[in-house]
Amino acid sequence: QSALTQPPSASGSPGQSVTISCTGTSSDVGGYNYVSWYQHHPGKAPKLMIYEVSERPSGVPDRFSGSKSGNTASLTVSGLQAEDEADYYCSSYAGSNNVVFGGGTKLTVL
Amino acid sequence: EVQLVESGGGLVQPGRSLRLSCAASGFTFDDYDMHWVRQAPGKGLEWVSGIAWNSGRIGYADSVKGRFTISRDSAKNSLYLQMNSLRAEDTALYYCARVGRGSGDYYFDYWGQGTLVTVSS
Numbered sequence: 001q002s003a004l005t006q007p008p009s010a011s012g013s014p015g016q017s018v019t020i021s022c023t024g025t026s027s028d029v030g031g032y033n034y035v036s037w038y039q040h041h042p043g044k045a046p047k048l049m050i051y052e053v054s055e056r057p058s059g060v061p062d063r064f065s066g067s068k069s070g071n072t073a074s075l076t077v078s079g080l081q082a083e084d085e086a087d088y089y090c091s092s093y094a095g096s097n098n099v100v101f102g103g104g105t106k107l108t109v110l
Numbered sequence: 111e112v113q114l115v116e117s118g119g120g121l122v123q124p125g126r127s128l129r130l131s132c133a134a135s136g137f138t139f140d141d142y143d144m145h146w147v148r149q150a151p152g153k154g155l156e157w158v159s160g161i162a163w164n165s166g167r168i169g170y171a172d173s174v175k176g177r178f179t180i181s182r183d184s185a186k187n188s189l190y191l192q193m194n195s196l197r198a199e200d201t202a203l204y205y206c207a208r209v210g211r212g213s214g215d216y217y218f219d220y221w222g223q224g225t226l227v228t229v230s231s
Contacts, residue, residue, distance in 0.1 A: 097169030
């Protein structure tokens with residue numbers, strides 16, 4: 001149960017696009033389409049942004065999109081806005097009723 | 111409105127036990143798998159444990175296996191986490207989270223606000 005690998009930080013200017021990667025193995029990210037992404041503002045509950053690799057819950061702006069290739073999943077935020085500044089975490093099913101999270105990426109809007 | 115309210119956190123000495131509770135409302139509790147996720151101070155999210163709607167599937171992170179026990183009570187619409195042999199590294203904000211799509215999936219669409227557990231002498 002090793003944590004998924006995310007870059008510690010990412011940044012972009014308002015209006016730009018940024019992509020955050022999430023690398024696992026064939027036992028988690030690569031083996032299942034159960035990758036999800038969460039936005040976390042300090043002091044608040046995490047918020048689901050993407051589930052099942054690329055599905056977007058109702059209410060989440062279509063500026064947020066997800067994808068997966070092999071053992072790496074990605075979250076892309078287009079048209080960056082100041083309110084997008086937060087920590088982002090990926091997670092994946094890892095078999096045997098286990099879930100694993102990434103280490104988190106702090107997104108800064110410049 | 112879906113609500114998840116955790117309770118039971120506090121300051122506890124290493125080696126002691128604590129039981130966390132999560133009161134669920136606003137949805138049919140029996141239809142949903144539930145999980146615990148924690149965040150240590152200054153660290154990222156860490157999955158702790160999950161339980162299926164009928165308690166038929168249970169999983170634990172390696173870091174808590176053998177020490178923590180997850181359970182649920184449909185009559186009380188509540189999720190629990192019994193934590194034994196607590197260690198300093200268990201210090202964290204513990205969140206309860208609901209699985210989206212009810213059962214058999216592994217994403218969390220609703221989260222509580224968390225309950226803080228501090229393990230220290």
